Amino acid sequence: MLNLYFIEHDEEAERYFNIDANSGVIKTMKILDREDAPWHNITVIASELDNPSQLTQVPVAIHVLDVNDNTPELAEDYDTILCENAKPGQIIQTVRALDKDDFANGPRFSFSLAQEFPPNPNFTLRDNEDSTASIMIRRRKFSRHLQEVYQLPIVVSDSGNPILSSTGTLTIRVCACERNGKVRTCSTEAYLSAAGLSTGALIAILLCIVILLAIIILFITLKRSKKEPLIISEEDIRENVVTYDDEGGGEEDTEAFDISALRNPAVAEEVRYRRDVRPDVQSVPRQRPPSAPNGPDIHEFITEKLQEADLDQSVPPYDSLQTYAYEGHGSTAGSISSLDSVTTHSEQDYSYIGDWGPHFKKLSELYGVDKSERSN
Incomplete structure (x- = not known):
C-alpha cells in the first residue's frame, strides 16, 4: 500500500x-x-x-540540540575603583561571565589575562574556578595625577567543544580614598575616558558652548541697542522734548519769547506789540475825586496804571500783581516823625540823671542842662 x-x-x-x-x-x-x-x-x-x-x-x-556556537563574555560593564593607598595583594574587583549556550557548552568558565600583551606590572588575575575571577593589585602607591585610568584586558573561555573565548576590557579608575577605603574624590576625566571622551574632545565641546553663548549675548545686545525714532509717523501727535542750546539776552531781549500763542483766540488781536516797546495808551476821561488841595491824586495815578495794564498786549493773559512805588509829597498835619524831636527844646530837665552815678554820665551829658544855661 x-x-x-x-x-x-x-x-x-x-x-x-x-x-x-x-x-x-x-x-x-x-x-x-x-x-x-x-x-x-x-x-x-x-x-x-x-x-x-x-x-x-x-x-x-x-x-533542537545545543552546539557551542556562542562565545562567553563578561556579565556586565564593571566600574572598578582603585584607591591611591591600596596595598599589594588587595582584591579590587570580582568578575563573572555569561554564555547563551547550554550548560554543557557554557560553564564552567575560565579567566586569564591576554597573552598577546606583556606581563602587567600593576594587576594580576586569580581564577576562582567557580566561573568567577578576582582582580588583585601587584604594587603600591598609585597616583591619579600620574595616571587616572587603567585598561585591563581579560580573556574568558567556556567549557564547550570546541572551546570558544572572547576578550573583555575592565576599566579601572584611580581615586582618592580615606583609610577605611571610602572614596573621597574621583577625577571627572576618568568618567569621560571610560565613556570614550578624550581631553581634546572635551575641550572642543566646551569651546563650542562658549562660542554659542557669545553669539547669543551679542545678538541680545544689538537688539537692545536699537532705538525707536522720535516720531514714528505723521499721525503720531505725542509731545516731544526739543532741546535748544540758546542763551537768553536778558530782560531787554524779549523777541524770542513770544507768548501770544497762549492767549485766548477769542480776545487775541491781529496786531501784536513787542514787549520792549510801550504801546500808546489812549486817554480815558475820568473824574477827579475830591482830594486835598494842591496834593497828588492817588486815585488818578492807580486808574492810569490800570488802563495801561489793560491795553498792554504784551503782558501775560493771566492776572498778575502790579506793584507801584509811590510816596506822597506832604501832609496838612505836618511831620509826626520822632527824628525831629532832637532839634526841639524840651522843658523837661534831665539834670538829675547825673546823680545816678558814673554809669549814667553819658546820658546826663546828652539830656542834662548845664548850670550856666540855667542861669541864663
Whole structure:
C-alpha cells in the first residue's frame, strides 16, 4: 500500500521543515538556533494513494540540540575603583561571565589575562574556578595625577567543544580614598575616558558652548541697542522734548519769547506789540475825586496804571500783581516823625540823671542842662 505524507502548515507560522511525500523523511528548510527556539511542533498527515479520503494526523515534536556556537563574555560593564593607598595583594574587583549556550557548552568558565600583551606590572588575575575571577593589585602607591585610568584586558573561555573565548576590557579608575577605603574624590576625566571622551574632545565641546553663548549675548545686545525714532509717523501727535542750546539776552531781549500763542483766540488781536516797546495808551476821561488841595491824586495815578495794564498786549493773559512805588509829597498835619524831636527844646530837665552815678554820665551829658544855661 502506498501512502502520501505532507505537513500541515499554519499560514502565519514560519516554515522550518519539509517532508518527503513518498518516504516521509522530514528535512530542515532553515538553520535552527536553540537559543531562539529549542522546540518545534509540527503536524504530519498521511493518506492512502488509492483512497485519499483516508487521512491520519500525527503531532511531531522536534527538539533542537545545543552546539557551542556562542562565545562567553563578561556579565556586565564593571566600574572598578582603585584607591591611591591600596596595598599589594588587595582584591579590587570580582568578575563573572555569561554564555547563551547550554550548560554543557557554557560553564564552567575560565579567566586569564591576554597573552598577546606583556606581563602587567600593576594587576594580576586569580581564577576562582567557580566561573568567577578576582582582580588583585601587584604594587603600591598609585597616583591619579600620574595616571587616572587603567585598561585591563581579560580573556574568558567556556567549557564547550570546541572551546570558544572572547576578550573583555575592565576599566579601572584611580581615586582618592580615606583609610577605611571610602572614596573621597574621583577625577571627572576618568568618567569621560571610560565613556570614550578624550581631553581634546572635551575641550572642543566646551569651546563650542562658549562660542554659542557669545553669539547669543551679542545678538541680545544689538537688539537692545536699537532705538525707536522720535516720531514714528505723521499721525503720531505725542509731545516731544526739543532741546535748544540758546542763551537768553536778558530782560531787554524779549523777541524770542513770544507768548501770544497762549492767549485766548477769542480776545487775541491781529496786531501784536513787542514787549520792549510801550504801546500808546489812549486817554480815558475820568473824574477827579475830591482830594486835598494842591496834593497828588492817588486815585488818578492807580486808574492810569490800570488802563495801561489793560491795553498792554504784551503782558501775560493771566492776572498778575502790579506793584507801584509811590510816596506822597506832604501832609496838612505836618511831620509826626520822632527824628525831629532832637532839634526841639524840651522843658523837661534831665539834670538829675547825673546823680545816678558814673554809669549814667553819658546820658546826663546828652539830656542834662548845664548850670550856666540855667542861669541864663
